Amino acid sequence: MIPEAFALEEAFLVAAGLFVVLAIAMFYRAVVGPTTQDRLLAVNVLGTNTVVILALLAVALDQPWFLDVALIYALLNFLMSVAISKFTVERGGVL
Amino acid sequence: MSAFAYALAVFILASAVATALFRDVLSTIIVFGAYSLGMAILYTFLLAPDVAMTEAAIGAGVTTLLLLLTIARTARPSTDRLFERVDVPAVVAVGALVVVLTAIVLPEMYELGSTTAPVWSNEDVTQHYIENTYEQTGIHNAVSAVLAAYRGFDTFGEAVVVFAAGISTLLALNREVFA
Known part of the structure; x- marks a missing residue:
């Protein structure tokens, strides 16, 4: 019989894998576009996706300190979106 | 390696190729951010969260800002073509070289996470x-x-x-x- 904890961790790893497949689907939008806003939104969703994957990995690999990486990504994720949005709205302004 | 790692490898490869092929520099910067996200997940999966944290701060934050500042200060040529033209013979030559080198080097390396590797x-x-x-x-x-x-x-x-x-x-x- 499989130990229960082992099966649960496997399930979390499978869930993380499914989120990576979703990330590939999201990446299709980032490549095809057609406008910059589409790409920006796709990458923004990808960032949120990454936070979820990192949190799932933290459970699946039983390393709670991976959550720190997820937290940093959650904090930094908006930075690129804000910078590029500002760049497209007022040409030349970034910061 | 699990299916998770293979899916991640597909994502990273796709974003790297897209970064190389886009003609519009702004699109390149955005897609490069996606590449950085994939690399951070890979580093975490290989149990190197400190490297992943650096990738999060540098790849997603600082590099994007610096590249944006650069194209804000310089010209951003407008193009009607989406992708760069690919020089097929050069791609085939370089690709074959990489495949041959990998095939030579990879069997010599120790297994990932091996505790007996010297x-x-x-x-x-x-x-x-x-x-x-x-x-x-x-x-x-x-x-x-x-x-x-x-x-x-x-x-x-x-x-x-x-x-x-x-x-x-x-x-x-x-x-x-x-x-």
Whole structure:
């Protein structure tokens, strides 16, 4: 019989894998576009996706300190979106 | 390697190829952010969350801002074509070279996470640090001990250089962007 904890961790790893497949689907939008806003939104969703994957990995690999990486990504994720949005709205302004 | 790693590899490869092929620089910067996300997940999966944190701060944050500042200060050529033209013979030649080199090198490498793989570089020196680090410094992680204790002055000098670079970047940006 499989130990229960082992099966649960496997399930979390499978869930993380499914989120990576979703990330590939999201990446299709980032490549095809057609406008910059589409790409920006796709990458923004990808960032949120990454936070979820990192949190799932933290459970699946039983390393709670991976959550720190997820937290940093959650904090930094908006930075690129804000910078590029500002760049497209007022040409030349970034910061 | 699990299916998770293969899916991740597909994502990273796709974003790297897209980064190389896009003609519009703004699209390249955005797709490069996606590549950085994939790399951070890969580093975490390979149990190197410290590298993943650096990738998060540098790849997603600083690099994007610096590249945006660069194209804000310089020209951004407008094109009607989406992708760069691919030089097929060059791609085939370089690709074949990479495949051959990988096929030669990869079987020689030790298995991922193998505990019996020998320590490379100078065995005497490495073994000395592995055996004596905790007694001499009280730090559990040998890499951190080398960085912060054994070569502490060197790290201090590096910190001074990075600090000076940050200050001068701030000064330069101040003059160019907000003037």
